[in-house]
Amino acid sequence: MSDTATETEGGERGPVTHLATPIRLEYNFTAGIAQSRYLRGLAEGKFIGQRCPVCHKVYVPARGSCPTDGVATTDEVVLSNSGTVTTYCIVNVPFAGQTIEIPYICAQVLLDGANLSFMGLIQEIPTDEVRMGMRVEAVWVPDDELGPTLASVKYFRPNGEPDADYETYKEYL
Amino acid sequence: MSPPTPRQGHRPVAVVSFAQADNLRREGARNEVEMLLPVIGEVFANVGITKDDVGFICSGSTDYLVGGPFSFVTALDAVGVWPPRSESHVEMDAAWALYEAWVRLQEDDIDAALVYGFGKSSLGNLGEIFALQLDPYVMAPLWPDPVSLAALQARALLDSGRTTEQELAEIAARNRRRALTNPNAQVAGEFDVAELLAEDYVVSPLRRHTLPPITDGACAIVLAVGGRAYELAERPAWITGIDHRVETHAIGARDLTHSPSTRKAGEIAGALDGGIDIAELHAPFASQEVVVRDALSLGDNVDVNPSGGVLAANPIMSAGLARIGEAASRILDGTAGRALAHATSGPLLQQNLVAVLERG
Amino acid sequence: MAERCAVIGVGQTHHKSRRDDVSIAGLVREAAQRALADAGVTWSDIDAVVLGKAPDMFEGVMMPELYLAPALGAVGKPIFRVHTAGSVGGSTALVAAHLITAGIHRRVLTVAFEKQSDSDAMWALSVPQPFSAPLLAGAGGYFAPHIRAYMRRSGAPRDTGMLVAVKDRLQALKNPYAHLHIPDISLQMVEESVMLWDPLHYLEACPSSDGAAAMVLGTEAAAAEAQAATGKRPAWVQGMAMRSEPTMFAGRDQVNPQAGRDCAKDVYAQAGIENPREDLDCAEVYVPFSWYEPMWLENLGFCAEGDGWKLTQEGATALDGGDIPWNCSGGVLSSNPIGASGMLRFLEVALQVRGEAGEHQVDGVRRALGQAYGGGSQFFAMWVLGTEKP
Known part of the structure; x- marks a missing residue:
């Protein structure tokens, strides 16, 4: 904790304008049952989603409930390693805790078989060549480094397939 | 059957359903959404309705329990707000979410509302987290923990001669004995007062038994208006009065042995008119039960905390709403005619809400 | 009521x-x-x-x-x-x-x-959470992909967002309370500012x-x-509504969210508004990133879906010469005390209806819309104020 008081020309102490209170709090997060399944799937090198028993949509990562029906999702679905970039932006802003060199592509990736896109990093392509509809695949860390963590997926990269037609993913925008 | 005339508002509003999660020291595997999901399901199933039957939804929670911003946003997934709903959130105990819903129900475009609150107290260090609730310039930098603050209040109360350490032990023992009949309670049992008094102080003059447990929990209530309430429940618990008041934040400027905000809210809600059968008080420390009880002039004829109160389970952010739910349950099951519920927020009972519930 | x-x-x-x-x-x-x-x-x-x-x-x-x-x-x-x-x-x-x-x-x-x-x-929004990837880089990183989706869907010219960025900053010059006063703001200045979250330039984002x-x-x-x-006249609440929808669900329209459309429909019905562009005299709408003006023009029913950018391009939303001025105060693009930004929208329409907006007053305002949104374009709050009692 420190404070700064501005010294005026006459030597008078001015008002205190800053008071630094460092705050550090530690938490034990709960992944939850559904997200734990997803994380364990990542440790096995696969994407595990869940299907809503009411609307039959497949959510990945599953969060344990269908956000529109408000019921538990239970049926597990193993999804493809490939998907479509529905939309994206190119991040060129530095921020605290950033681990990726800017500029980088932050994309919404719709895995084949899923009904919800999620955010993913796109690499192995110049930023000005990325496109909506681009087909991509997940690149995983080596098997011995796989773990129940998002870090198991290094990034997504183009998988060489032709771009998906806009009509096939426009409802996911 | 007709609702009693409310003291405030012009549309009679009742609690028709209450559900709560098991109060646990550590919920473990389930996250907040998974903890809430069965509670929301049960509160609707109790009265045979769905999310499509409520015109307003309001919740209470705080980001600092979970350690990330917008924690209430994902919690909405436990309800399924689709098609889009009229929905709001308070960063307060969910008892205040109920207040917002009660206000909203005064307008005649809707006739039922869902209220819920949730929080997992086991994720972080409450002693540090609650220091951040204090004045950020002159109090928070000193990191006072809530138990030490409560000890200041308890000391003032003991010195005033209005209670004794013996009475504080008796309050703790009574609450936890009552909790034996509450299947959702976390701490319940028969405790020997002499043994309790033999415990060491945690922070003098507070011993461990005078402190609330650390609890993960959630609860939900369905409110309904007039005839709709009678369609949903045989004996709706009518909210005939509800009010909340705040005191200054400056602890040194308050008489910590009294709770004028509780008394004023109680006056407005009609809690001081007598005839109260049971009261559920949100008094996390045994010493605070003395203060709240006095503020509401609750005599020995009033059954205080039949659920065991927050000394039996203290799910932060839903504990106040649970008091309303527990009080309403005694009307819904026909065992009480007039019940009082109290909720608190802030350090040392700074802010208080009082509701009076009555049978029709 | x-x-x-x-x-x-x-x-x-x-x-x-x-x-x-x-x-x-x-x-x-x-x-x-x-x-x-x-x-x-x-x-x-x-x-x-x-x-x-x-x-x-x-x-x-x-x-x-x-x-x-x-x-x-x-x-x-x-x-x-x-x-x-x-x-x-x-x-x-x-x-x-x-x-x-x-x-x-x-x-x-x-x-x-x-x-x-x-x-x-920025830190508070990006608290490291073990179960989400640290890619966002603030709110801009969240909204920029949806802006790109809007551009693709509507075929809007790329300078549409920049036009809004200039217009709102020009209007802010007439509001003494606004944070950003950039007297020489121009399309060129916006275009030359850093591309923070492509397709969003620095000057297309709120401060x-x-x-x-x-x-x-x-x-x-x-x-x-x-x-x-x-001696000041009141501004009457003629309609008010809020709506929420989940952050993520299958088939969610993130460009034109239904919660916003439903909320607008509700508030217009209460206020007796059939054609918002004609029946309202001005609006203060939460536009933290330039492209949200054309997006919300459509969402709020000021035009048909896909046509929002045309109103912006035509100057319809400008205080100077527009038929339905938006964000005469300079809006969120010029002042963004986050928790207060939504209330400023509600407050600014009160100023307009009361005829108290000073230099950024629209002539003869009888009814105006205040809108705020939050989360992942999922929480909406709106009111319509008017000179007449409801």
Whole structure:
């Protein structure tokens, strides 16, 4: 904790304008049952989603409930390693805790078989060549480094397939 | 059957359903959404309705329990707000979410509302987290923990001669004995007062038994208006009065042995008119039960905390709403005619809400 | 409605990147005292206080209504704290208005604030969470992909966002409270600013501000007293609504969210508005990133879907010469004390309806729309104010 008081020309102490209170709090997060399944799937090198028993949509990562029906999702679905970039932006802003060199592509990736896109990093392509509809695949860390963590997926990269037609993913925008 | 005339508002509003999660020291595997999901399901199933039957939804929670911003946003997934709903959130105990819903129900475009609150107290260090609730310039930098603050209040109360350490032990023992009949309670049992008094102080003059447990929990209530309430429940618990008041934040400027905000809210809600059968008080420390009880002039004829109160389970952010739910349950099951519920927020009972519930 | 509700006093601070001269309490009092003076009332005339702000982590103060209760004259009264993400300033005003329309109180003070310089908002939004990838880089990273989707869907010319960025900054020059005053703002300047979240340039994004907003809301009787005391006419609440939808679900339209469309439909029905572009005289809409003007023009029904950019391109939304001026105050693009940004939209339309907006006043405003949104474009709050009682 420190404070700064501005010294005026006459030597008078001015008002205190800053008071630094460092705050550090530690938490034990709960992944939850559904997200734990997803994380364990990542440790096995696969994407595990869940299907809503009411609307039959497949959510990945599953969060344990269908956000529109408000019921538990239970049926597990193993999804493809490939998907479509529905939309994206190119991040060129530095921020605290950033681990990726800017500029980088932050994309919404719709895995084949899923009904919800999620955010993913796109690499192995110049930023000005990325496109909506681009087909991509997940690149995983080596098997011995796989773990129940998002870090198991290094990034997504183009998988060489032709771009998906806009009509096939426009409802996911 | 007709609702009693409310003291405030012009549309009679009742609690028709209450559900709560098991109060646990550590919920473990389930996250907040998974903890809430069965509670929301049960509160609707109790009265045979769905999310499509409520015109307003309001919740209470705080980001600092979970350690990330917008924690209430994902919690909405436990309800399924689709098609889009009229929905709001308070960063307060969910008892205040109920207040917002009660206000909203005064307008005649809707006739039922869902209220819920949730929080997992086991994720972080409450002693540090609650220091951040204090004045950020002159109090928070000193990191006072809530138990030490409560000890200041308890000391003032003991010195005033209005209670004794013996009475504080008796309050703790009574609450936890009552909790034996509450299947959702976390701490319940028969405790020997002499043994309790033999415990060491945690922070003098507070011993461990005078402190609330650390609890993960959630609860939900369905409110309904007039005839709709009678369609949903045989004996709706009518909210005939509800009010909340705040005191200054400056602890040194308050008489910590009294709770004028509780008394004023109680006056407005009609809690001081007598005839109260049971009261559920949100008094996390045994010493605070003395203060709240006095503020509401609750005599020995009033059954205080039949659920065991927050000394039996203290799910932060839903504990106040649970008091309303527990009080309403005694009307819904026909065992009480007039019940009082109290909720608190802030350090040392700074802010208080009082509701009076009555049978029709 | 048991009672009609009117805005009878408004106040705001000067919005700046740092308000080192005041504490958080000083900041909210500055806005609150201006609102009380504007209504011709004192602290003792207020029955209850409703406070709103965005995440507590922005200042590092948990549930700050407790600490602020004495500064806001709330001791012995009810104080209430709302948090609905970015829409909070709007929903806070609505919670306060319902206390009037429900017949609970006569006069309610509603206040919203953010003192972002007290902490690091970017950090607070990007707290490392073990189960989400650290890719976002602030709100811009979240919204930019949806903007790209809008561009693809509508075929809007790429300079549309830049036009909004220039227009709102020009309008801010007429608002003494606005944070950003950039007299030489131009398309070229926007285009040459750093591309932060492609397709969004730096100057197409909102600033980060310290600031507060406050309003006194009252019953019909309170409105009459205020008018007699101050000579200023009340702005009547003709309609109000809020709507929420989940953040993520299959088939969610993130460009034109249904919650926004439903909320607008509800508020228009209450106010008797059939054609918003014709029936409203101006609007203050939460546009934190330039492209949200054309997107919300469509979402709010000011034009057909896909045509929002045309209104922007035609200058329809400009204070200077437009038929439906948007964000005459300079909007969120010019001042962004997050928790207060929504309330500023609600407050600015009160100024317009009361004829008190000064240099950025639109001539002859009879009805105006205030809108706020938050979360992942999922929480909406709106009101329509008018010169006539509902």
